[in-house]
Amino acid sequence: MQSIDRAMNVINVLVSNSSVNGLAITDLSQECELPVSSMHRLLKAMSKHGLIQQDEQSKHYGLGNIWLEYGLRMYDKMDYISQIRPELERLMNRVKESVYLSQPMEMESLLIERIDSEKSQIRVYDQLGSRIPMHIGAANKAMLAYMPYIQANEIIDALVPENERAALLDILKETKVRGYGISHNERTEGTSSVAVPILNHFGEVHGAVSIGFVSFNLTEDRLDFLIQHVMETGSRISSKLGYRGP
Secondary structure, rough: OOOHHHHHHHHHHHHHOOOOOOHHHHHHHHHHHOOOHHHHHHHHHHOOOOEEOOOOOOOOOEEEEEEHHHHHHHHOOHHHHHHHHHHHHHHHHOOOEEEEEEEEEEEEEEEEEEOOOOOOOOOOOOOOOOOOEEEOOOOHHHHHHOHHHHHHHHHHHHHHHHHHHHHHHHHHHHHHHHOOOOEEOOOOOOEEEEEEEEOOOOOEEEEEEEEEEEEOOOEEEEEHHHHHHHHHHHHHHHHOOOOOOO
8 A cells, every 4th residue: 555655646746746847756756755766666666557757868757648548538438528518618609718617526626627718818727637625716616505515514614714614605605596606816816707516317516617717807797698608508517417406
């Protein structure tokens, strides 16, 4: 188990430094708190299985191509993506903004799809695979609002300071009443998002669809337009997953 934990630690470090052209073994040793000799043996084993690869010139290590293969296989198996993507494209073409699909993962959400609009001069860009704490953002609030009370409370208690919980619970109640989540300047200054939950045939939260947009010169009519279309899209997607309403 120790070897698996160490290997996963290396992978997490490389993922978090994905914008860098790989890391030297000394950097990995420091980040993972392992001696260089132990790190060398671990990297050799991981390289054998294609989990990491080394650049011949810089000698830096990065993720192996096998992760792309695994990711594409998982993506292909996610049948609901094939059902949802046409709806996301339809929404993007209608609102001319970036559209996102998120899925809850315990205390975080995972961004599993993003469709950008070429018509938008300024794009709100969130990287696929990004993990976002469940109490942050319109999509996460929309999902929290529709989760069972006990499940939502466990997440809130774990993530939110006690003196801020009552305010968040009020926001979630309002979110469920109006049927959508909204956030302004929460993750990135000058941006906003609106989102609705996606429910499956059991009425369980399966994910959320959201629109990200720049809030500069945002009018009330434009906001109403975005809300209307994200709600219509969420309703159609939930229906495709078998949801028939309360």
